[in-house]
Amino acid sequence: MTLVFRFPLVAGTVLAMLAVAALLASGLRDAAQGVATIYALSIALYRAGAMVKGLFRGRWGIDLLAVTAICATAAVGEYIASLVIVLMLTGGEALEDFAHGRASKELRALLERTPRHAHREVEGGGVEDIGVDAVVPGDLLLVKPAETVPVDGRLLSDVGTFDESALTGESLPAERLTGEMLLSGSVNGANAIRMVATASASNSQYSQIIALVREAAESRAPTVRLADRYAVPFTLVAFVLAGVAWWLSQDPVRFVQVLVVATPCPLLIAAPVAFLAGTSRAAKAGIIVKNAGTLEQLSRVKTAVFDKTGTLTQGRPVLTGIHVAAGCGLAPDKLLQLVASAEQYSSHVFAASVMSSARERGLSLLPATDASEHATHGVSADVGSATVVVGKPAFVESHTTGFERTPLEGGQLAVYAGVGGEFAGTLIMSDPLRPNAVETLAELARLGVRHTMLLTGDAVSTAQHIGKAAGVDDVVAECLPADKVAAVKALPLRPVMMVGDGVNDAPVLAAADVGIAMGAKGTTAASESADVVIMLDDISRAALAVDIGQYTMKIARTSIWTGILLSLGLMVVAMAGVIPAVAGALLQEFVDLATILNALRALGSRSKAAGRVKAPRPERTVSAPDPSVSSARARPQVRSDGRGPSWE
Missing domain, CATH: 3.40.50.1000 (HAD superfamily/HAD-like)
Incomplete structure (x- = not known):
């Protein structure tokens, strides 16, 4: 609600200044002073209410100087200066709103792209439009060109191209094939696609991001509270300097001249703008900072x-070598083909990697029968006329003759295989460093x-x-x-x-x-x-997050101290009586502007050297098709974690 009144106050202040100018031009000086004084004191009363609310929020002294300066200028007859101070306050708040909006642009972009509708296929043909909250897992959905994917799901169409920049920060379009995951919030390309929902809207990726963004936007950092605490000594110093100037000059106008340059708007605005800018820059890079x-x-x-x-x-094991057992009589590619054909019935993390390696070599998967998976041990299947067993050494050894262990180097894993009851060889896998x-x-x-x-x-x-x-x-x-x-x-x-x-x-x-x-x-x-979620599968974003944090803190502190030092310098000069009240109020407005512009520097990078770690070229990860989507024989890819089963 506060935002609703800020810009009308600016407009009202401008109108009041025009009215005062018109009265002065007509020679009605007393009327001009009366209009200016009444309007300024009304704003001071309004600000006094805000000051009381600020005290309850721990913001000590921020509005006290402003209210005192308005009242003091009105009391000594400096009514033009009082209007300038009012314009400075209301205009400064409007400028803060602009800076807030600029800094949170990337965060608001995420919120504005929240999916609201979905096109659900109905029995007998046709499509009905429903609210995204009505989508349930298993619904068949149509996503039209340039529309946002409403919920997480799997692609049913042969291929689709999606803009995932709002989710990952990656500007290049992502190509997805049948059975691959689609993330809510990504934007469909030029062709309509069909998909099956795998999650409701509340449990989808985009809703989780929105929750994080809202948490980030509503948080208040320790440094911002520290900036509030600066207001207490700053206010005391301002009153002391103004009082000393009055005592030395025996002129109450000197007290006013010091106070008008002491309004601590830079102290109030600098840190929040810098942190919003830093959070926005992180979001643009695919890094969601929760608070x-x-x-x-x-x-x-x-x-x-x-x-x-x-x-x-x-996190994706790759095939690095094939060791064929002596006397087996199989070529390496034939062994890989047989193993991959049996693996298409396995849900193990290595299965998708083995099948992918076979496809990369142009090997087709052979049909198999009587397939069974022995949990955490391996899989067996009849491929053609031979029984193929794949898995851990103990499992393969118990089903074959002539078994031999393969020596491994650091970082290597072995997938053992037997064909027709004889040990056939080993596939060497590794999970390479990024x-x-x-x-x-x-x-x-x-x-x-x-x-x-x-x-x-x-x-x-x-x-x-x-x-x-x-x-x-x-x-x-x-x-x-x-x-x-x-x-x-x-x-x-x-x-x-x-x-x-x-x-x-x-x-x-x-x-x-x-x-x-x-x-x-x-x-x-x-x-x-x-506390931080990296949306792009890129470890260098961890270093970038630290870099953004350091740069944001540097900008926040610099902005705070810039405002403090400039205000203190102006106060010292004003003590000598060389800065008229009106000029002092205008100078303070420039201090506000300089502080906000400096805080907005947190939107950029600290130097050309920042972000020097190169992200790897994005790769398309092909998952095995979902059985409910395209093939009754395939199994979806399963991710491995630090305690996942090993076939070594």
């Missing part, structure tokens, strides 16, 4: 802790992070291999979620930033001083327990 206080924590991070799978590594992981850690070191750690539930050899490759200081492996929490709490250099993405990361993300979830492809549990 402004997190930006201050990010700026002071001294220890960075990382999960392994899906965080430092890509291409920009090393650069990200180097950038964090440049930003002042003094200690890095890898926490994972994986085996020691694999964890140490990844940790060494990434340049991590300490590696702690074979951790349960409780072990991760204990390790983070024991770290001496604080604040501690934890970056993870799995369900098992949720407790440690909440325990860290700053929890960062790779939310674009991570889990809801991790995202909800984190």
Whole structure:
């Protein structure tokens, strides 16, 4: 409601000044003074009410100087100065609204794109328009060209192109194939597509983002409260200097001249605008900062802790080699084809990677019968005339003869296979380090992070291999979620930033001083327990978040002190009586403008060197088709977390 009255007050002040000018031009000086005094004192009374409300919110002294200055100028006959002070206050608030809107542009863009309607297919053909809240999982939906995807779901059409920039910050359009996930909030391309809903609107990705954005917009950072506390000594100093000037000059006008340049609008405006600008810049980069206080924590991070799978590594095992058993008589590609054909019935995380590797080599998957999966152990299926078994060494050894273990290097995993009751060979898999992981850690070191750690539930050899490759200081492996929490709490250099993405990361993300979830492809549990959610699957955004936090804090402090020092300088000069009250009020308006413009610098990057870590070129991840969508034989891809099953 306050916003409704701010601009009318500016308009009213301008009209009052025009009326005063007209009266002065007509020679009616007393009438002009009366109009100006009555209007100014009315605004002072209104501001006094706001001052009382501010006191209850902990904002001490912000309005006291302004109300005193208006009353004092009116009392000594400086009615023109009183109108200028009123214009400064009302105009400054309007300028703050503009700055607030500019700084929160990216946040509001997310809110404005909230899906509201959906087109649901009905039995017998046809489409009905329904509210997005009426969509339930399993509904078949039509998304027309340039429309927003209403809820999370899977694509039924052969192919679709989507603008996911509002979700991930990635400007390039994303191509999706049949069975792949579609995120609510993404914008469909030039062709209509069909999809099946997998979540309701309230449980979809976009609604979760909106909740985070609203939380961010409503938060108030410690530094903003600190700026409020500056008002107490600032107000005392202003009154002391004004009183001294009055006492030395024995002229009450001198008291007024000091007060009109002491109105602490820069102190009130600077920090909130800077934090909104920093939060907006982060959102534009695909980084949702849940509250402004997190930006201050990010700026002071001294220890960075990382999960392994899906965080430092890509989280998608890739085939690095095929070892065919001696005397097997199969070519490597034939072995891969047989294994992939059996794996199409498995829900294991490696299954999709094996099938993808086969397709990349141009190998078609063969039909199979009598397939069965032995949970956490492996899968068996009749492919052609042979029975193929795939899985852990003990499982394959129990179903074959001539079994041999394959020696592995650090970071490697083995998928063992048998064909026709004989051991056939091994597929060597690895979860590679992200291409920009090393650069990200180097950038964090440049930003002042003094200690890095890898926490994972994986085996020691694999964890140490990844940790060494990434340049991590300490590696702690074979951790349960409780072990991760204990390790983070024991770290001496604080604040501690934890970056993870799995369900098992949720407790440690909440325990860290700053929890960062790779939310674009991570889990809801991790995202909800984190302070920051990275929407783009790019670890370099963790370093960018720290950079944004540091730059935002720098701008906020600079803006606060710029306003304070300029006001103090003007007060000292005004004590000598060389700044008339009207001129002083106008000078203070320029101080407000300079402070706000400086705070808006947080919308940009600190230098050309900022953001020097290059993001990897976006890749399209092809998931196995959903069985309910396109194939009765395939299984959807399953993500791995730090404690996921190993086939090694």
